[in-house]
Amino acid sequence: MASTTHTTAPPDSTVARLKPNALGLFGVVFMAIATAAPITAMTGNVPFMIASGSGTGTPAAFLIAMAVLAVFSVGYTTMSKHITATGAFYGFISYGLGRTVGLASGLLATFAYMVFEPSLVGIFASFGTNTIGSQFGVHVPWWVFAVIILAINAVGTWFGVKVAEKLLVVLLLTEITVLTVMAVAVAVHGGGPDGFSFAPLNPVNAFTGPSAGLGLFFAFWSWVGFESTASYGEESKDPKRVIPKATMIAVLGVGVFYVLVSWMAMSGNGIDASAKISGGDSPMDLFFDPTTAYVGHWAVIAMQWLMVTGSLACGMAFHNCASRYLYALGREGVVPALQRTIGSTHPGYGSPRMAGLVQTVFAAVLVAAFGIAGKDPYSGTYTLLAIMGTMAILIVQAVCSFAVFNYFRSHHPETRHWFRTVVAPLSGGVAMLAVVGLLVMNMSTAAGTESGSLILGATPWIVAAIAVTGLGCALYLRRTDTERYNLLGRTILEESHER
Known part of the structure; x- marks a missing residue:
């Protein structure tokens, strides 16, 4: 059976591996784009951005976010x-900044993907209830819808990543198609009542709306999950080639799509009418x-x-991400009981079956807790957990x-490149910190009716606590069990060792 190995040999240096060669280039692309949920990002975020964020410069805000994320992705794909x-961030950071920071970051990434699934359960349940009721x-x-998606x-x-891939391809293509049909129809008709205006594409206009910072944050938010491409490296064909290409396709492909669809939606209504509709009672109009018109x-x-179905696809994609990060943490043997459970794979399907079950239970408990607390599945469960x-x-x-x-400065100075390994990662890191700042400054507005929630107020502290827990565990292992400490973040695909 194919396996992964530790670069620092533990007592059991061979661990069960996920199914190899299960995904090609476009399989990885679809798995990543599904986490962005294009139809939800467009119908949910764009009206809010126009009304309260970037205003008429909303398409330009997507342009700016795409450029920044492309720069970030240069360093990410080089790594x-x-x-x-499988635990991409966990492994990358462990090799680049050491095992202690690596474990803290690995726990934080795992936590993020774990809470994304119940947040999507909330929005799926809300959309499902409303759609059945209205039609x-x-x-x-x-x-009922929560149980269905879980x-x-x-x-x-x-049953393995191939099953998820086939379903996600169908769901994703249909949602992309219907938005594309709308955009093409508007373009063919020469725009709406005002024709075409290129003002929404001017990057300067991204900073002229009611709250440029809020608009830019929502633009970046619309890409969350694109980085999950690297999580499928061990299951992809030729990961050194597939993952970098898939990441750039996800960033640039989604970006161009967002820009054109949001621009055509505004053109189809007219610029002034778009602002009025977005701030009205039915923003999805x-x-x-x-x-309807075209x-x-x-x-x-x-x-x-x-x-x-788009929120279903998104929830499924995040469930897969969370399961793989749990599996990555469990398989290293730092805690033997975890290696035998969440660190194991299905003997036939090569899937992280136990990690998936743990994630399902976690999501179900969290959704139930929010429901018992009386939180609305959309404004409460989805919004608070997504933030x-x-x-x-x-x-x-x-x-x-x-x-x-x-990593390249310390381990591979011979492969350093002024842009790919210096300028791109440093500027990308600073830009990501700036986006975190935008989130903190606009968190209450983004939360809407839950702006006064205790959960929202506790969010920064919860995130900090997860990171500190990771740091503490790593430092404890370094002091008490060097052998186990040396395993942290070191499990990689045996066919493609760190080089």
Whole structure:
């Protein structure tokens, strides 16, 4: 059986491996783009950005975010050519900044992906209940949809990444298609009542709205999950080639899509009308109105259903990410009991079955807790957990950028490049820290009706506590058990050792 190995040999140096060669280039791309949930990002974020953030410069805000994330990805993908590990951030940072910072970052990344799934359970349940109610006049409790998505995610992970890939490809292509049809229809008709305006594409206008910082944060938020490409390295064909390409396709492909779709939605309504609709009682009409006018009402109905399936795809993708990070932490043998459970794989499917079950239980408990507390599945469960996860993952992205710089400076000075391993990772890290700052400054506004929630107020402290726990555990191991400490973040794909 194929296996992964430790570069520092532990008592059991061979651990069960995920299914090799299961994903090609576009399989990895679809798994990553699904986490961004394009239809949710467009119908949910764009109206809010126009009304309260970047204003008419919303498409330009996506342009700026795409440029920054592309720079970040240069260093990230350069690192992925040297190290292939399921716990991507965990491995990258462990090699770049040491095991102590690596474990803290690994726990933080794992926590982020773990809370993203229940947040998506909330939005899926909300969309499902509302869509069934509006189109059939039947009330289905939100918890029914929560059970459905949790069950689908658990089963999908158990049977391996190929099952998830096939379902995500279908769901993702349909949501991309309906938004593309709307955009093309507007373009073919020469725009809306005002024709085409290129003002929304001017980067200067991204800073002229009601709150430029809030708008830019939501633009970056719309990409969360793109970095998960590296988590599938051990399951992909030729990861040194596939992962860098998949990451750049996810960043640039999603970026171009966001810019064009948001621009065409604004053009289809007219610039002034777009601002009015976005700030009104039915902000999603920003997309529904031009779709009705230029495509037909059937497309609006399809769009509403695809918002449901899009959140399902996103939740499934994050479930896969969380399961793989749990597996990566468990398989190293630092805690033998974890290696035998969440660090194991299915003998036939090569899936992180136990890690997937642990993640399902965690998500179910969290969703139930929010439900018992009376939180709305959308404004409460989704919003609060999404903000918490986003804060954690943005911090990890920033730390990873500095790890890339230090890795090539310390370990491979012969392969250093002024842009790929110096300018790109350093500027990407600073930019990610700036985005964290934008989140902190605009957290209450982003939370909407939950702005006064105790959970929101505790979010920075929870994130900090996770990181400190990781630091403490690593320091304890370094002092008491050097052999176990040396295992941290060192499990990599045996066919492609660190080089």
